[in-house]
Amino acid sequence: MDKKKILIVEDEADIRELLRYHLEREGFDVLEAGDGPGGLALARSERPALMLLDVMLPGMDGFDVLRGLAAEGGPVVPVLLLTARGEEVDRVVGLTLGADDYVVKPFSVRELMLRVKAVLRRQDRSLSGSVLRRGGVSLDAERHRAEVNGEPVALTATEFRLLEDLLRHSGAVRTREQLLNTVWGYSFEGYARTVDTHVRRLRAKLGAAADVIETVRGVGYRLKED
Amino acid sequence: MDKKKILIVEDEADIRELLRYHLEREGFDVLEAGDGPGGLALARSERPALMLLDVMLPGMDGFDVLRGLAAEGGPVVPVLLLTARGEEVDRVVGLTLGADDYVVKPFSVRELMLRVKAVLRRQDRSLSGSVLRRGGVSLDAERHRAEVNGEPVALTATEFRLLEDLLRHSGAVRTREQLLNTVWGYSFEGYARTVDTHVRRLRAKLGAAADVIETVRGVGYRLKED
DNA sequence: GAAGGCTTGTCACGGTATTGTCACATGTTC
DNA sequence: GAACATGTGACAATACCGTGACAAGCCTTC
Numbered sequence: 200m201d202k203k204k205i206l207i208v209e210d211e212a213d214i215r216e217l218l219r220y221h222l223e224r225e226g227f228d229v230l231e232a233g234d235g236p237g238g239l240a241l242a243r244s245e246r247p248a249l250m251l252l253d254v255m256l257p258g259m260d261g262f263d264v265l266r267g268l269a270a271e272g273g274p275v276v277p278v279l280l281l282t283a284r285g286e287e288v289d290r291v292v293g294l295t296l297g298a299d300d301y302v303v304k305p306f307s308v309r310e311l312m313l314r315v316k317a318v319l320r321r322q323d324r325s326l327s328g329s330v331l332r333r334g335g336v337s338l339d340a341e342r343h344r345a346e347v348n349g350e351p352v353a354l355t356a357t358e359f360r361l362l363e364d365l366l367r368h369s370g371a372v373r374t375r376e377q378l379l380n381t382v383w384g385y386s387f388e389g390y391a392r393t394v395d396t397h398v399r400r401l402r403a404k405l406g407a408a409a410d411v412i413e414t415v416r417g418v419g420y421r422l423k424e425d
Numbered sequence: 426m427d428k429k430k431i432l433i434v435e436d437e438a439d440i441r442e443l444l445r446y447h448l449e450r451e452g453f454d455v456l457e458a459g460d461g462p463g464g465l466a467l468a469r470s471e472r473p474a475l476m477l478l479d480v481m482l483p484g485m486d487g488f489d490v491l492r493g494l495a496a497e498g499g500p501v502v503p504v505l506l507l508t509a510r511g512e513e514v515d516r517v518v519g520l521t522l523g524a525d526d527y528v529v530k531p532f533s534v535r536e537l538m539l540r541v542k543a544v545l546r547r548q549d550r551s552l553s554g555s556v557l558r559r560g561g562v563s564l565d566a567e568r569h570r571a572e573v574n575g576e577p578v579a580l581t582a583t584e585f586r587l588l589e590d591l592l593r594h595s596g597a598v599r600t601r602e603q604l605l606n607t608v609w610g611y612s613f614e615g616y617a618r619t620v621d622t623h624v625r626r627l628r629a630k631l632g633a634a635a636d637v638i639e640t641v642r643g644v645g646y647r648l649k650e651d
Numbered sequence: 652g653a654a655g656g657c658t659t660g661t662c663a664c665g666g667t668a669t670t671g672t673c674a675c676a677t678g679t680t681c
Numbered sequence: 682g683a684a685c686a687t688g689t690g691a692c693a694a695t696a697c698c699g700t701g702a703c704a705a706g707c708c709t710t711c
Contacts, residue, residue, distance in 0.1 A: 310612055317606065341597045341598070355642070355643065359644075
């Protein structure tokens with residue numbers, strides 16, 4: 200799972216543009232639909248991680264879209280509603296129909312982004328427990344604690360994210376490129392072999408369990424399977 | 426155990442409807458009142474497990490209701506306050522007057538439900554009241570009071586909310602972003618390092634117990650585990 | 652409503668842990 | 682052994698956090 204997909208359903212092109220700009224800057228993949236039926240179709244085919252849904256749409260409005268989603272029964276698409284100010288009743292109906300949250304227009308971009316992340320975080324958390332294990336290594340993302348054979352190990356922020364990424368992809372090879380993108384962020388432009396150095400430091404701190412990180416020559420690194 | 430009763434005191438019928446819908450879906454018995462006196466009467470006669478109380482009510486407002494409850498002396502009814510955005514002062518007054526928690530409107534339904542359950546859980550667990558503890562630090566949300574090794578400590582509103590958030594997530598790392606979102610609110614647009622300053626002030630006031638707040642370099646802050 | 656104190660958000664500074672990069676050593680593949 | 686990939690040690694730049702200071706806002710008090 201790389202970039203998360205976010206679907207914007209909004210009839211005003213300006214606002215779509217604005218949202219796309221900011222969402223992409225945050226590292227999301229953006230899909231757009233200008234009306235209800237288009238939005239439903241994309242939600243169905245692309246299964247976005249989140250849908251930003253305008254209530255006021257010509258023809259099939261936001262509520263109809265929500266009903267359409269509910270009618271399908273399949274995996275739920277989280278929805279963040281965009282409502283115009285003062286549409287009190289609307290937000291009530293919307294939340295009743297299964298939206299996860301809503302933002303009132305005109306919204307501050309910053310606030311919207313925060314809510315987007317909040318909804319996604321909730322989603323993530325409900326999916327995966329926060330303690331990762333493999334071999335003698337365990338890592339608690341929420342508490343930001345790492346242990347080797349029960350002994351706590353002090354990792355720096357980068358080392359922690361690196362180990363977390365490897366653990367989340369246990370058994371799969373991670374190329375230096377992939378690691379740079381997820382651990383360092385999409386905007387990092389640097390020496391690919393920086394990864395090597397951090398792997399080294401991580402191995403040193405893991406001590407006895409250093410060999411859980413395998414080198415895959417010519418490709419990248421991988422966490423040893425059980 | 427039969428269903429728990431929850432009383433909604435709120436003048437807007439839409440919102441009552443919304444809350445009833447979701448609460449019943451979660452398996453609660455729902456009672457409604459459209460004004461303060463009605464709410465008080467129902468609280469008295471039905472002894473609900475929890476009361477969702479809007480602050481802005483015509484005539485007798487939420488605070489008056491809280492005072493009314495306090496005046497009775499009898500078994501306490503837990504209260505979750507619904508306040509409008511920006512009524513900062515209200516929160517403090519409300520918590521001082523004995524509310525257990527508050528939610529800022531416009532709220533996300535999911536968040537509200539989580540808080541409802543949190544308050545009920547707290548109630549179940551500790552008949553002794555909603556006191557959070559860790560190390561030598563104890564914090565009584567109901568009375569808005571904090572103690573270190575039995576000695577009362579005077580905290581400002583922000584310090585209190587900060588410590589409360591950390592205590593509620595004991596052991597988990599809270600990033601500056603998360604803290605800004607929950608302690609300061611989504612609409613706060615400001616310097617992330619404001620958090621640092623408040624942590625510093627909090628630590629200073631905690632004196633001997635200052636080290637219960639751990640710094641997790643590159644990530645955020647965390648409350649020390651036992 | 653003026654004065655003063657308290658609270659709060661920002662900022663700049665400085666020490667320090669962390670981080671990225673490089674040069675070179677070592678290892679692997681053919 | 683050549684060509685290439687990864688490991689290692691060292692080092693300078695950077696990021697990060699704690700701290701002191703300050704101004705604006707707010708509340709209380711007179």
